[in-house]
Amino acid sequence: MLAALWAAEGPLGAAAVQSALGGRLARTTVTTILTRLHDKGAVSRSRVGRGFAYSPLQDSAGLTARRMRNELDKQHDRGTALARFVSQLTREDEELLRNLLGGAGDGVRGGPQPGVGDGPRP
Incomplete structure (x- = not known):
């Protein structure tokens, strides 16, 4: 639904x-x-005619x-939840997370970094 x-x-x-x-549906x-997605805050909707556009x-x-x-x-x-999450990261994802957290103080939040997180940990 969201992919559409x-x-x-x-x-x-x-x-x-x-x-x-x-x-198919x-x-x-x-x-x-769509109404449930709206109620959960995943989509916005606006009135269009007798219905809504999402x-x-x-x-x-x-x-x-x-x-x-x-x-x-x-x-x-x-x-504990965060520790278990981090312990299950691939080496590349762990490096990406470290890079993101290291830049968080500089206002860097989000956004993937090229070449990091591209494969499973050996």
């Missing part, structure tokens, strides 16, 4: 999303999912970061 919105050049109504998905199902509020990376943050917020012991 990310690929679009502008807001899409439920019928356009349904079409972008190949028509009923329009009522598409509308229900737009994603974040790109795929932003949505992943938001999900990670939501899961972390559920943890009573954040330190």
